[in-house]
Amino acid sequence: MFEIKATESLDVIKELKQQYFALSTAPLDGMWHFGFVPMANHFSFYEHDVLIGYCCINAEGYLLQFFLSPTANVKAAELFTSITSQSNAELMGEIKGAFVSTAEADFLSLCLDNSSSFKVNALMYVQDPLQTIEEKALLPMKLVEPSQLDTCIKFVNESIGAPEDWLSSYLGNLIQRKELFAYWRGNEILATGECRLFDDYQTDYAELGMIVAESERGRGVATQVLKTLCHKAKEQGLKVICSTERDNIGAQKAITRAGFFAPNRLIQFEFKRT
Structure with a gap:
């Protein structure tokens, strides 16, 4: 049985967040992920009472993180489309869109598949190692x-x-x-x-x-x-x-x-x- 629950404490999903950051191909923006994300509403995904993923949504209705464990039986594309089509709006509220880095490949692909439009919000810089x-x-x-x-x-x-x-x-x-x-x-x-x-x-x-x-x-x-x-x-x-x-x-x-x-x-x- 699959279930989505409001996350009562971020400690519950700390291990999943570690996996999320480990998957990124470059460091993620600190202001977004350590400033805005902790203030967002988090929701945990469960299969037969086993934690398999999570997402977070800010007060404006934008997804900021989405992660599903590779051990999950539910398909990420199906779950993402279900969430963004407002089928869980009573629990999660209206979801208008998402903010996602091009370094977050899985999340980015899901957003592309479900988007009506997109635009660049910011540029993410690293320093030339030879500098x-x-x-x-x-x-x-x-x-x-x-x-x-x-x-x-x-x-x-x-x-x-x-x-x-x-x-x-x-x-x-x-x-x-x-x-x-x-x-x-x-x-x-x-x-x-x-x-x-x-x-x-x-x-x-x-x-x-x-x-x-x-x-x-x-x-x-x-x-x-x-x-x-x-x-x-x-x-x-x-x-x-x-x-x-x-x-x-x-x-x-x-x-x-x-x-x-x-x-x-x-x-x-x-x-x-x-």
């Missing part, structure tokens, strides 16, 4: 201290418009984990850089992010920030990844100049309506 960084390219970026949180919140809010309440929690966590750096001119922040580490999966990688003050853009600061963060990550024996939106041409140029290339994409799918 070298000269010391003169590095900036004197320092770890942000807890006492500097309010200054960072103000800087990021003014730079990209993110809400202050969310920034207080997000940046506060980065500071506590010693993953947030800043490039200063006196008491003024010119740029911030994130070097985010992974706790459970992809632990040999660091994911980078940066924001440059509007007054400093177009001067190569973004590329220098990324090179500096790469250097800090490599001092810890870590490889680096990053991503940016499809339309952010300025960031793409800076990332490329820092020695990255984008072998994968994050795709937004809209599913067929039945």
